[in-house]
Amino acid sequence: MKSSSWFLLLFLTGAALAQNKPAAGLIIRNAKVWTVDRSHPEAAAIAILGDRIVAVGSDAEIDAWRGPATHVLDVSGKRLLPGFNDAHVHFTDGGAQLDNVQLNDATSSQEFARRIAERAAKTAKDEWLLGGDWDETKWNPAQMPTKELIDPVTPTTAVAVNRYDGHMIRANSLALKLAGITAQTPDPAGGVIVRDAQGNLTGGLKDAAADLVYKVIPLPTHKQRRHSIERALEHAASLGVTSVQHMNPDYADIAIYNELLDEGKLTTRIYAAPLITQVDDQVKIGIKRGFGGPYLRIGALKAYADGSLGSATAYFFEPFADQPGNRGLLSDEMHSISLMRDRMMSADSAGLQLCTHAIGDAGISTILDLYAEIEKAHGRADRRWRVEHAQHMAAKDFDRFAELHVIASVQPYHAIDDGRWAESRIGHDRASRTYAFRTFLDHGVRLALGTDWNVAPLNPMLSLYAAVTRATLDGKNPNGWFPEQKLTVKEAIEAYTLGSAYAEFQDKEKGSITAGKLADMVLLSEDVLNIDSAKIRDVRVLKTWVGGKLTYDAEGRP
Ligand SMILES: [Zn+2]
Numbered sequence: 001m002k003s004s005s006w007f008l009l010l011f012l013t014g015a016a017l018a019q020n021k022p023a024a025g026l027i028i029r030n031a032k033v034w035t036v037d038r039s040h041p042e043a044a045a046i047a048i049l050g051d052r053i054v055a056v057g058s059d060a061e062i063d064a065w066r067g068p069a070t071h072v073l074d075v076s077g078k079r080l081l082p083g084f085n086d087a088h089v090h091f092t093d094g095g096a097q098l099d100n101v102q103l104n105d106a107t108s109s110q111e112f113a114r115r116i117a118e119r120a121a122k123t124a125k126d127e128w129l130l131g132g133d134w135d136e137t138k139w140n141p142a143q144m145p146t147k148e149l150i151d152p153v154t155p156t157t158a159v160a161v162n163r164y165d166g167h168m169i170r171a172n173s174l175a176l177k178l179a180g181i182t183a184q185t186p187d188p189a190g191g192v193i194v195r196d197a198q199g200n201l202t203g204g205l206k207d208a209a210a211d212l213v214y215k216v217i218p219l220p221t222h223k224q225r226r227h228s229i230e231r232a233l234e235h236a237a238s239l240g241v242t243s244v245q246h247m248n249p250d251y252a253d254i255a256i257y258n259e260l261l262d263e264g265k266l267t268t269r270i271y272a273a274p275l276i277t278q279v280d281d282q283v284k285i286g287i288k289r290g291f292g293g294p295y296l297r298i299g300a301l302k303a304y305a306d307g308s309l310g311s312a313t314a315y316f317f318e319p320f321a322d323q324p325g326n327r328g329l330l331s332d333e334m335h336s337i338s339l340m341r342d343r344m345m346s347a348d349s350a351g352l353q354l355c356t357h358a359i360g361d362a363g364i365s366t367i368l369d370l371y372a373e374i375e376k377a378h379g380r381a382d383r384r385w386r387v388e389h390a391q392h393m394a395a396k397d398f399d400r401f402a403e404l405h406v407i408a409s410v411q412p413y414h415a416i417d418d419g420r421w422a423e424s425r426i427g428h429d430r431a432s433r434t435y436a437f438r439t440f441l442d443h444g445v446r447l448a449l450g451t452d453w454n455v456a457p458l459n460p461m462l463s464l465y466a467a468v469t470r471a472t473l474d475g476k477n478p479n480g481w482f483p484e485q486k487l488t489v490k491e492a493i494e495a496y497t498l499g500s501a502y503a504e505f506q507d508k509e510k511g512s513i514t515a516g517k518l519a520d521m522v523l524l525s526e527d528v529l530n531i532d533s534a535k536i537r538d539v540r541v542l543k544t545w546v547g548g549k550l551t552y553d554a555e556g557r558p
Helices: 003-009 014-018 059-063 091-099 109-122 147-153 173-178 210-214 222-238 251-262 276-284 337-349 361-378 397-403 412-418 422-431 437-442 460-469 489-503 533-538
Strands: 026-029 032-034 045-049 052-057 071-074 079-082 084-089 129-134 159-163 168-171 191-195 201-207 241-247 269-273 291-293 296-298 300-304 353-358 386-389 407-410 447-449 521-524 541-546 549-553
Touching: 026 059, 045 059, 052 059, 079 489, 084 447, 084 489, 091 129, 091 222, 091 241, 109 129, 109 147, 109 159, 147 168, 147 173, 147 201, 159 173, 159 210, 168 210, 173 201, 173 210, 191 210, 201 210, 222 241, 222 251, 222 541, 222 549, 241 353, 241 489, 241 541, 251 269, 251 296, 269 300, 276 300, 276 337, 300 337, 337 353, 337 361, 353 361, 361 386, 361 397, 397 437, 407 437, 407 489, 412 460, 437 447, 447 489, 460 489, 460 533
Parallel strands: 026 071, 032 079, 084 241, 129 159, 241 269, 269 296, 300 353, 353 386, 386 407, 407 447
Antiparallel strands: 026 045, 045 052, 079 521, 159 168, 168 201, 191 201, 291 296, 521 541, 541 549
8 A cells, every 4th residue: 555545544553453453344546526525525446345335545555444344336537426415305305295296397277287186086085186386377368277277176185276376276175175164265465366356265384374274284294294204305415415303393303313313214314403493392301503423413493583685574674675665574583682692592501403494684783783682692602503495685794604603504595586576675785685696605605505396396406506606597597696795516516515514513424425425426428517507407327326335326216
């Protein structure tokens, strides 16, 4: 062995160094490795022993790790990266969505009805038919669907399918009956029960009116929930997502993660952040940030400061450009702010991490105020507070983010989606500090990347594409919407791997291809570092490894 390779063995104990080193279980060679390790950014080969990377180097250096039982994989010069870590997902909802009827690409009302009929025939008697994401603007004529379209094919299946924007559902007659909605039911506050010219129900329920139906849908059974999570795990593996951070899971989700862990079936690493309204539970049992093992950790809390831009409920200093009387809302949890302060203080005293959803500039600012108060009361510490979304920043707050060492946990796909219409809602000036990824980096703020799946697709290639191009989905900004906020591919990958690992206190364990770290990796169909940025979204995953185990293989099941 060349002496230059000895540094690769630093992870080994003195005792192991004194003997012959063990052979690797797996060697991946002839790869273009982008390690995301600044001290050693590129390599051709890696050696894996058990669930850890033991060496990273040239093909010749790594050959020294070959033993009679070593599995050697030549990947023909393909690009290998650390596995992606999605810092913000709703994993169970995402898995459930994969099983829902897909209506988004239906191109006519007949096709809408046909797909619902087909799904209803396969739906168990007391299960609801949900999801859909229909978009009637793709039909000719572009007419809202009515319950009459689907009633004849769903006599015994309750249907509540949603429009793609999430602001309207279409219920069939059975669903309306189960919800107790009649033509005489008044519109609830914040919602509309859509009626025809004669006052008859159409099945349309807007915003808060949809809750009248949602509240009678039975909670998923243990079996359904487990099925959704298994579907989500499969989907994540197929996309090279090796870790996810599950925001506001139900406790029942965490119970299923534990069950899968016991059975050796948890193929994506999970960090779960239940709602801050449940802070006392974790405080009582003395759990701290990052508690658990390599596959399942807790110790963070998810809080909500405000609403969203799409529903005009994000909380701003000034009114929306298109709604002069409205500057959005603080969330329920922020009424009163002193209740939120008490919960945050109690979480911090217990050593729990805070991940707070804040979208509007005033919502973000209010959370930074609270974080600053806690730091003042409890002193400096390595807390890695997060603001989830951090969407619309006040100019003065970038510096405060940096001073308080707050992580911006951001979702680039939202930028190319909302970027289609955000400027009409908040005007040019505020839009210029929207999804301001470059400005965050320039201020020394750490980014963690994710998707908010199932609100946006889980595919990391779409998020990389979004961060690098900022080309809105409507094709109207081919050179980028506020292009000065673009990230480079390398910056986006680092934020999506090491950045997200840092945001869950696991940057020493994962997030880069470094000797001693967990062997979580993804092999790509194209060299994402050297292709036309418009093509990043078409890059596919060839193989995914978690802890050195193959969890996805495009050539067939592992
Ligand atoms: Zn979310």
